[in-house]
Amino acid sequence: MIGLIAALATVALVTLLAGIPALSLPELRDALAGTGDERAALGVRHLRLPRLVLAVCGGAGLGLAGALAQDSLRNPLAGPELLGISSGAATVAAAVIVFEMPVPFTVLPFLTLAGGLLSAGVVLAVMTRLRCPPSSPVLVLAGAALSAAFGAAVTMIVTFGERQEVGAVLRFLTGSLAGSGWPSVRVALPWLAVGIPAALMLARPLNLLRTGDDLAEGAGLAVVPARAAALGLCAVLTAALVAVAGAIGFVALSAPHIARRLLGTTDARRVLPMAAVVGALLLAGADLAARLAFSPVEVSVGLWTGIVGGPVLLAVLRAQLRGSGE
Amino acid sequence: MTEKPTGGPSLAAEDVVVRYGPRTALGPVALEFEPSTTTAVVGPNGCGKSTLLRSLARLVTPSVGTVYLDGAAITNLPTRAVARSLAVLPQAPSTPDGVTVAELVEQGRYAHVGPLRMLRRRDYDAVERALEVTGVARFRHRTMDRLSGGERQRAWIAVTLAQEPQIMLLDEPTTFLDIRHQLEILELIRRLNHERGITIVVALHDVNHAARYADRLVALKGGAVVADGPPAALLTPQLIEAVFDVSATVLRDPRTGVPVCIPYLPAGRATSMPDDRPGAMA
Amino acid sequence: MTGGPDLTSGGPRSSVPSPGEAGGSAGERPPALVRHFGLVMAGGIAVTGVLVMLSAAVGTTRVSPADVVAALVGHPVSELHRQVVLELRLPRALVAVVAGGCLGLAGALSQAVTRNPLASPDLTGVAAGVVFCTVSWIASGPTLGATPDQLLLQPTVVIVGGVGGAGTGWVVYALSARRRGDPVALVLTGVVVALLLGTATAFVLMLSPTSATLSAYYWFVGSLNARAWAHWAVLWPWAAITVCAALVGSSRANVLQLGDDVATGLGVDPERTRLGLFLISAVMTAGALVVVGAIAFVGLIAPHVARGLVGHDLRRVQPLSFVIGAALLCGGDLAARSVAQRPLPTGVVTAVLGAGFFMFLLLRRPVPGPSA
Numbered sequence: 001m002i003g004l005i006a007a008l009a010t011v012a013l014v015t016l017l018a019g020i021p022a023l024s025l026p027e028l029r030d031a032l033a034g035t036g037d038e039r040a041a042l043g044v045r046h047l048r049l050p051r052l053v054l055a056v057c058g059g060a061g062l063g064l065a066g067a068l069a070q071d072s073l074r075n076p077l078a079g080p081e082l083l084g085i086s087s088g089a090a091t092v093a094a095a096v097i098v099f100e101m102p103v104p105f106t107v108l109p110f111l112t113l114a115g116g117l118l119s120a121g122v123v124l125a126v127m128t129r130l131r132c133p134p135s136s137p138v139l140v141l142a143g144a145a146l147s148a149a150f151g152a153a154v155t156m157i158v159t160f161g162e163r164q165e166v167g168a169v170l171r172f173l174t175g176s177l178a179g180s181g182w183p184s185v186r187v188a189l190p191w192l193a194v195g196i197p198a199a200l201m202l203a204r205p206l207n208l209l210r211t212g213d214d215l216a217e218g219a220g221l222a223v224v225p226a227r228a229a230a231l232g233l234c235a236v237l238t239a240a241l242v243a244v245a246g247a248i249g250f251v252a253l254s255a256p257h258i259a260r261r262l263l264g265t266t267d268a269r270r271v272l273p274m275a276a277v278v279g280a281l282l283l284a285g286a287d288l289a290a291r292l293a294f295s296p297v298e299v300s301v302g303l304w305t306g307i308v309g310g311p312v313l314l315a316v317l318r319a320q321l322r323g324s325g326e
Numbered sequence: 327m328t329e330k331p332t333g334g335p336s337l338a339a340e341d342v343v344v345r346y347g348p349r350t351a352l353g354p355v356a357l358e359f360e361p362s363t364t365t366a367v368v369g370p371n372g373c374g375k376s377t378l379l380r381s382l383a384r385l386v387t388p389s390v391g392t393v394y395l396d397g398a399a400i401t402n403l404p405t406r407a408v409a410r411s412l413a414v415l416p417q418a419p420s421t422p423d424g425v426t427v428a429e430l431v432e433q434g435r436y437a438h439v440g441p442l443r444m445l446r447r448r449d450y451d452a453v454e455r456a457l458e459v460t461g462v463a464r465f466r467h468r469t470m471d472r473l474s475g476g477e478r479q480r481a482w483i484a485v486t487l488a489q490e491p492q493i494m495l496l497d498e499p500t501t502f503l504d505i506r507h508q509l510e511i512l513e514l515i516r517r518l519n520h521e522r523g524i525t526i527v528v529a530l531h532d533v534n535h536a537a538r539y540a541d542r543l544v545a546l547k548g549g550a551v552v553a554d555g556p557p558a559a560l561l562t563p564q565l566i567e568a569v570f571d572v573s574a575t576v577l578r579d580p581r582t583g584v585p586v587c588i589p590y591l592p593a594g595r596a597t598s599m600p601d602d603r604p605g606a607m608a
Numbered sequence: 609m610t611g612g613p614d615l616t617s618g619g620p621r622s623s624v625p626s627p628g629e630a631g632g633s634a635g636e637r638p639p640a641l642v643r644h645f646g647l648v649m650a651g652g653i654a655v656t657g658v659l660v661m662l663s664a665a666v667g668t669t670r671v672s673p674a675d676v677v678a679a680l681v682g683h684p685v686s687e688l689h690r691q692v693v694l695e696l697r698l699p700r701a702l703v704a705v706v707a708g709g710c711l712g713l714a715g716a717l718s719q720a721v722t723r724n725p726l727a728s729p730d731l732t733g734v735a736a737g738v739v740f741c742t743v744s745w746i747a748s749g750p751t752l753g754a755t756p757d758q759l760l761l762q763p764t765v766v767i768v769g770g771v772g773g774a775g776t777g778w779v780v781y782a783l784s785a786r787r788r789g790d791p792v793a794l795v796l797t798g799v800v801v802a803l804l805l806g807t808a809t810a811f812v813l814m815l816s817p818t819s820a821t822l823s824a825y826y827w828f829v830g831s832l833n834a835r836a837w838a839h840w841a842v843l844w845p846w847a848a849i850t851v852c853a854a855l856v857g858s859s860r861a862n863v864l865q866l867g868d869d870v871a872t873g874l875g876v877d878p879e880r881t882r883l884g885l886f887l888i889s890a891v892m893t894a895g896a897l898v899v900v901g902a903i904a905f906v907g908l909i910a911p912h913v914a915r916g917l918v919g920h921d922l923r924r925v926q927p928l929s930f931v932i933g934a935a936l937l938c939g940g941d942l943a944a945r946s947v948a949q950r951p952l953p954t955g956v957v958t959a960v961l962g963a964g965f966f967m968f969l970l971l972r973r974p975v976p977g978p979s980a
Binding site: 410414421422429430437486 | 723860862865866870872873874915920921
């Protein structure tokens, strides 16, 4: 854990230093203090710093969102991406952008949350209606259907919008932190500030849910509300980031698995905080790569999270297939 | 009583060993099955009954050794050709929703139809005979999920019969059935052997059924054959204890003259578990 | 007739239907639709024919049905009408019919191979593979010296897409190989792989030269706009070969439905049969998608409806799935063109319908698990 936090700090530092213009440590200190080169100060304080804050907090939120979904559903493939929550939130955001709806920026997370909760609700409804175990792959299939439907909705939205929007919508659908300044942070942070601690507090109930619905019920946990709360919180954490940065994928899915592998335990009380740190590291690192790798062209952060998260996803899938479960 | 038709391919397992990863589920086993005989394979859970039947039916390829169908290595034969002589009814077969009995039994003719896969007169006749003998002809257009357990099992037997096999392998066909249906199935199997000379190898969990309906018992434990012979000779308290870890009283059935065993938990060992099964359940 | 298991199934049935019951579902005769399968097929083909006619008649230039028939038959008709019908709308409708049919049939094959009624080329990753390779190919058009639309007309694009689809299908099949008998594993793997490829496709679109992005995107979305005889020429050979292969293999596919053990016992090699059917379905899907773009869900809906009408025998379900798929895509295209002010891409219509249908399926009855 210490190692990861150190790594995170390093990435943070590099993020602030690197770029155009590249800074040295003393220059950075000056910029942060407000003295020294005016342009550098502007760049650091209004571009890199807020973006970093968003990446760290948003990444932590995503890592927790994934852990919440996976533990409450006992499904290692669960997460906002495969349950349709990200798509739901992103579709709402796309609609707002393309139709240029007069929605104040601060209100946007409410709307994206509605989209995300819709997906979460449908998935829960499918589960209840079918009376299938939450770990059943059917839920992933339902999520896939939802994503497809939302994808169609986005296409419809784009068709009715202006032609130039195609590129913007694509960037949004794959996620980008480019151009996120303090306004974005101000919008997303309150949600994350509430959501992250709330998620951490759910660790005990999640441990119970992991043992099985019947056992959890027997131990005194109200299973259905607990699961709904976990998924709802997952939607909150996802929607907050989606509203300002689009649907960044793979972080929520892979962070909890990496955390579990590093810790060697599945105890949610330890996994959740670790997943948050891993998520923050992943997103901050990916954003750094996005900014610098093909500099000066910016390549969406989603590509980099995909490069890391993709193999993790495949590994999880193989492990699940190898197991004696479904 | 009319003579039982004889003749037909022989089935043999020569030095067969089946391993799943590091675990040896069966073997080495050497068994021969004469045509037109009924052999019951018995033994405790995990003894390898299913594995034996599956390797005989070429559903699984042995790690060592060979299964011979009429002298030829069964895994070298084209699977359709094998299906024309040998039929297998696996444990708890599953049926897709909405299939009717007739549609299911028609599938049994796959090995016999020509390249265009159209069913001809003789195929329909074979299906009809199979439906009649198993007594499910009147359900022919009913879907499988609307039959009782016994009727369903008879329908599955009709499928294997439609193959017009000379050898039938059945893996625990009476599990999950109630007493009456169990006896119906066993009687059907006996009739198939006596009236048509079909060689039967059937895995059964109930030793008494095995004794009543089979000419020969093969007892397995831990993947090895521990006894092989006619029920009258084999069913002794010593053997029952050795194979099943229970003590038994063996009586003579007043109606059939066949040995019947009544099992008891050995005194003082009521809470111990048998511990020499070869690992996880087969 | 369709429906899930009876609530009382599993217990001893109470006797023979009473004389008052007329055949019906207690059924000692096969249901009417099965007995008269020929009629059902004829009906389906007729409906598709009507849709083709309507497609030829409807549009910015109104052509009366009489003129449509006249143009088809060769009687003299105004030059504008002849052009519109024969050069514009007829090829479009025919492409819709054959592509839709292929997608429907491919769906029936996917469902047979995976023994899972939720399977379809979209869910086994095959469609995603076709889309990814095709998008990559056409988006790199400018660097190859051609526009995306030009590339779409060359036979090479089918090969590219086909390799992508079959390759992805093979990867999905291999990844889920440890759980060979488990149909759900295949679909799950397919969904995950589709997610990965979908993201990759979005990136290709974003990184492509701007002149190509728009056309590539519109292909990607799925549309029948401007599909002409050149597209038909690309489509029909693939369709013919794969459809024949599928129909020939249908009795083997029937046996496969009974489970690997039973299938082996009956003389069918389950491994090889599954692989063969899977490949046929992959190539069939590729041929269709390359021409019409990433149109989804036809392969899910068509076989379902077909099975609901005529039962499970694949020798009936397969041809009927083709016909229903054809009608779906042709009808969907018609709807897309007529419903809004601005013509919608057909892919949108099928996706919305399809996702809704899929949800309806999920909620209507339990999904048969591996040990149904």
